[in-house]
Amino acid sequence: MKPTDEQAGAWTEAFESGKFVRKSSEFRDVIQPGGTFDVESNRYHLYVSYACPWAHRTLMTRTLLGLEDHISVDVVDWRMNRDGSWSFNPEEEGSTADTVNGEESLEGVYNRAFSGWNESPRIGTVPVLWDRNHSTIVNNESREIIRMFDAMAQSGLGNGSTLCPEELKEDIDAMIDANYESVNNGVYKSGFARTQSAYDAAVTSLFERLDELENHLEGRDWLVGEGRGVLTEADLCLFTTLARFDLVYVVHFKCNLRRIIDYANLQAFVERMLNQPGIRETCHWNHIKAHYFWSHQNINTFRIIPLGPLEGAHTK
Numbered sequence: 001m002k003p004t005d006e007q008a009g010a011w012t013e014a015f016e017s018g019k020f021v022r023k024s025s026e027f028r029d030v031i032q033p034g035g036t037f038d039v040e041s042n043r044y045h046l047y048v049s050y051a052c053p054w055a056h057r058t059l060m061t062r063t064l065l066g067l068e069d070h071i072s073v074d075v076v077d078w079r080m081n082r083d084g085s086w087s088f089n090p091e092e093e094g095s096t097a098d099t100v101n102g103e104e105s106l107e108g109v110y111n112r113a114f115s116g117w118n119e120s121p122r123i124g125t126v127p128v129l130w131d132r133n134h135s136t137i138v139n140n141e142s143r144e145i146i147r148m149f150d151a152m153a154q155s156g157l158g159n160g161s162t163l164c165p166e167e168l169k170e171d172i173d174a175m176i177d178a179n180y181e182s183v184n185n186g187v188y189k190s191g192f193a194r195t196q197s198a199y200d201a202a203v204t205s206l207f208e209r210l211d212e213l214e215n216h217l218e219g220r221d222w223l224v225g226e227g228r229g230v231l232t233e234a235d236l237c238l239f240t241t242l243a244r245f246d247l248v249y250v251v252h253f254k255c256n257l258r259r260i261i262d263y264a265n266l267q268a269f270v271e272r273m274l275n276q277p278g279i280r281e282t283c284h285w286n287h288i289k290a291h292y293f294w295s296h297q298n299i300n301t302f303r304i305i306p307l308g309p310l311e312g313a314h315t316k
């Protein structure tokens with residue numbers, strides 16, 4: 001699906017009255033059994049940044065659903081360029097070349113999917129789900145990509161588990177929605193605010209929601225489901241923000257009313273997730289920390305990377 005001019009316009013308008021406004025994703029096709037984008041092993045390829053919380057959701061889902069042998073992955077350099085673009089740099093530890101298209105930058109990949117892409121003021125975000133058969137981008141919205149991975153796992157690929165049981169779908173979606181603006185996007189709204197009032201509002205609603213989640217997790221392991229709950233997409237979507245919180249957001253985005261380590265239930269939730277098979281291996285703390293402090297020079301002029309904190313998700 002090609003982006004519309006209206007969407008492109010929205011991309012150029014990142015800030016409104018001091019508030020950070022997130023661009024909407026432009027490629028929104030769907031993998032479906034029997035559809036244009038059919039379920040097939042080794043057909044789809046993920047481009048991620050290990051630093052990015054949205055991309056991290058897709059990596060975690062791929063691991064938990066046992067899709068590693070079916071969906072290949074390339075990893076961009078942790079350095080995001082000043083204009084928000086990403087490069088491939090196989091020299092950098094943990095980063096790879098573009099093994100599918102041989103591009104030097106992610107813009108090159110977007111340009112293959114939609115020629116003329118880089119002639120407009122568009123910036124290609126991670127994650128990107130690429131289709132080798134049609135040589136195009138299927139989708140670049142993390143929430144939709146993880147749902148498609150679940151559909152793939154339900155269609156015979158992977159380990160047969162689900163992160164979105166049909167009977168919990170509504171609750172999962174409601175939980176993801178409830179955490180999106182206040183928490184997932186809230187940390188960015190706090191960090192990129194250009195007025196005191198925009199910052200105050202973002203931090204206030206972020207911590208109000210964290211307080212609610214701390215209460216919600218009392219006596220529960222996971223956010224959704226009966227009893228102690230079951231591990232679902234809603235947990236992954238919250239986790240990738242919480243895991244970065246003490247390491248980066250407290251200082252870099254000034255989200256400093258409390259740390260996650262100060263919340264007993266949220267901290268236990270983070271550690272529980274880290275202990276799921278394969279999850280720790282998806283957490284590349286060096287990329288996460290270096291990326292934020294180095295890349296956002298508008299809020300960290302001299303690119304100094306803090307030494308601490310001594311303790312946090314990254315030490316658990």
Ligand SMILES: N[C@@H](CCC(=O)N[C@@H](CS)C(=O)NCC(=O)O)C(=O)O
Pocket residue numbers: 024025049051052053054055083084085123124125126127140141142143
């Ligand atoms: N809505 C997207 C957001 C993805 C996103 O914003 N990714 C960031 C990295 S954390 C990015 O690539 N930013 C580049 C830019 O905005 O210039 C999703 O959830 O997939």
